[in-house]
Amino acid sequence: MTKPIDLLQGTLDMLILKAVSLGPLHGYGVLLRIQQISRDRLEIQQGSLYPALYRLEHQGWIASEWGESENKRKAKYYRLTAAGKRRFQTETDKWNRMADVIAGILSTTPEEV
């Protein structure tokens, strides 16, 4: 297994939005989901997850409500709001364009300049 890499600045929000876009999740669930999708290649500071969740909720991208977890415990579930969906879309587009550009730049060979 390769050593997990640290998150790029500002990408955690996007990952959270992606995670909850697949269905409502509690905080720990978000963590598990991201690790699962990334196949454990990303290292997420558990302590920084919650401030991000609170920030996204404060901005209105996600909403929360209390529900019951799989092992019968009270847990706070987050889901994507309509505004969050739009936001996620634009963020994804932006990220993809950016990644293309960066990848293009990085893959440039001396001959191409």
Place this chain on the structure above:
Amino acid sequence: MTRWSRLGSWLRTILQRSRMENEMDAELRFHVEARADDLVRSGVTRQDALRRARLEFGGIERAKEECRDARGTSFIETLLQDIRFASRILRKSPGFTAVAVLTLAVGIGASAAVFSLVNAILLRPLPYPDSGRIVLPELISPPGVNLGSEYIPWGQLQFRMLTRDAHPFQTVSAFQNDSFNMTGAGEPTFLDGFRASQEFFSSLGVSPALGRAFTAEEDQPGQEYEVIISDRLWRERFGADRNILGRAVELNGYAYSVVGVMPAGFAFPRAEEMPSSFNFPEEPQLWVPLAIAAEPKPGPSELALIGRLTPGVTIQQAQAAMDLITKHAEEQDHRWTGWFNTRVVPLQRQVVGDTRRPLQLMLGAVCIVLLIACSNVANLLLTRALARRREFTLRAALGAGRARLIRQLLTESLLIAVGAGAVGILIAHAGIYFVKTLGPSNIPRLREVTLDLPVLAFALGVSLATGMLFGLAPAIGAARENLVDSLKEGSQKSGGSRISPRLRNALLVSQVALALVLVVSAGLLTRTLFQLLGADGGFNAERVLTFQLPLPTLKYADQDHIVTLFQNVLERLRAMPGVQSAGIGETVPLGGEGESTVIRTPDHPAASQKEMPFANFTIISPGYFSAIGTPLLRGRDFQETDTKDSMPVAIVNVAMERKFWAREGALGKQVGPGSTRYPLLTIVGVVPDVKHASLREETAPEMYVLYNQKPWPSMLNMRVALRTKAAPAGVTESVREAVHAIDPDLPLAKVATLATLVDDSMSQPRFSVLLLGSFGVLALLLAAIGMYGVISYSVLQRTQEIGIRMALGAQRHKVFRMVLGQGARLAAMGIAIGLVAALGVTRLMARFLFGVRPTDPLTFAGVSLLLLGIALLACYLPARRAMRVDPMVALKYE
């Protein structure tokens, strides 16, 4: 928003905050436990799993803090944070905090106390239902006729004419004061009371707490032997007996039965609530029916009226209706012309009466104190903000928003104001207590005064506004400033302070000016008091005992009987070893207004009956003048040889002699009561003017007649004056015994030394002096604090400059003088402005003054010097500090 809903939203915010905290705790706990569950499933022990889950999570508290930040902080939280920070800052400079809080507290406390007085006395409606409709229909003297008083009493006939005409009142009642000698139940007691017609209580809208009011049947001659007593009398005399109704009591020898007890606190009308010329008792204890005949005979009587306006009728309409009644009366009989003029006065205005002006004086004084306090605090805050400029620029540089900085300053001002408010409440309470206990007894409604919350809120608001205004100005300036420059330059000489000294100096100058106005006013009143103390009242108050000897009407019906009684009393009193002289008179000096009546003077016959002159008409006995210490100026005193069979004689005062016989002198001239039924009297003596109600009064012409020469009015309420050999208090008991030896049913009322009467008459001016004097001292103190603050700050600011001056060879005493000079210049400006303002203000005080002009140069000069001296004293410490500046330290300082 109502108070409750605002409280509700505040509570919700608080509750929400704790709910959010709880939820956050639960969420994070869930996370850790869920992770631990997973670890347990992978084979770790429960305990280990929890520990590892926590370790993986990292700092929980830090995460929470970040969550709170992410969520956005609530208003309350920031406020609490601000308050914590502000109180830390304030605690760090206890001197500043104490002075600011105390200064504001004094301002708030004093003004809250005075506004409470004003509110209770002038503004709050009277304690009667729908009191706006209660009026006093007053009868006023014909224009151009001087009766010594504006009011003339209503006659019984006039009252009947009024009630039979179309009058504007729902109910209207006539009443008249009377004294009642209550006998047959222990010690005979002399009680003040009123005879009132049937609608008296319904006009006021008050019913007895026990029993009932009078019926129309009881308000008829021969049926009037029913009495309603006050709550106080009921408690003190009858032990609050609830079975008192129907009980018989003996008043002036007649049997009355008690039909009602008034509610506690009811005592209408009190003397202080009515025109002083009525000479009403201080606090009536009982009421009996007036019982006017259906067809009363014309003739003098002493009625006052009270009415409740018909709903919807305004004062103007009531006045118009009364004017119509006047017109009807004049058409009916031309003799009424001029003698039936009425004026409808709202009871509220009458009650407030003469108190309005002293209260306005107090209000003015306290406003000045509040202004000085506010400007003082403003100055303190400005100075302090200047000193803290570097702190603010630094904080702005570190990223504090302007709004945040302003909020911080606001919170500090708020804290100061709240602290001042708390101390101010205490001061206000103390002030009200002080006024209630030391204030003159003739302030109406004083017992209703309580500390008013709205008033307190007002004072607090004013101080808050001051704090905000002057606390904010520098904050806005600081936030706007170029950060780099300020930080580089240092706080002491940066450019922004160029404006502030001018503002601070202006504030200081206005403080000095305001203080001068207040202290000059207090000074004028003080001089007035001293003038009054030295004023000649026409008598000598040393070792004189006075008391009233009210006689029961039934027992002393004829005059001969009364004369004999007085002769016996005087004989017995004069025989007492401690008594030097004794006399009886209708009045005693400063014991109240005397009776005034129409007189005739054959030397100066009046052109018509309407123009007949008036004079005070006082019945006395021989020995009266020597008892009260009034010297005879010319002629002789009354003697025992003047009897009812000898030549009728009179003594007049100087004012009377001057008015009628200025050139030829009064001795030997003839004078008599207006009615020719009474014989003319020959003037045998002239005495100085004796003051009746106050030492400052303009004495009216007065004539004295002998009690045993068939004088005209009744002698049922005479006063006795005794000049004693030792302190008069020692003889009181033996005097009482001597009187009771003659008639055990005779009560002694209003026993007081003449000195006490003089003292009482002085209570109002003394109180004004005390009040204005304490406000003046406060103003001086505050101005001195302000001066000290401004000068010492300026010394601090100029430390470097002073250091350079000294390094260049300036003498220490020159530096000292320079600083003093700066203070003196400011003080002189304040004094100059204050003098001009004081000239304007003291003119309004003319009626409070006696024997001193409103522009008294002595007071003005003295107070100016006093203020200058205090200003210099306040500059002395900072000037000394400036003188001791070490040039080396000062230059290194930056």
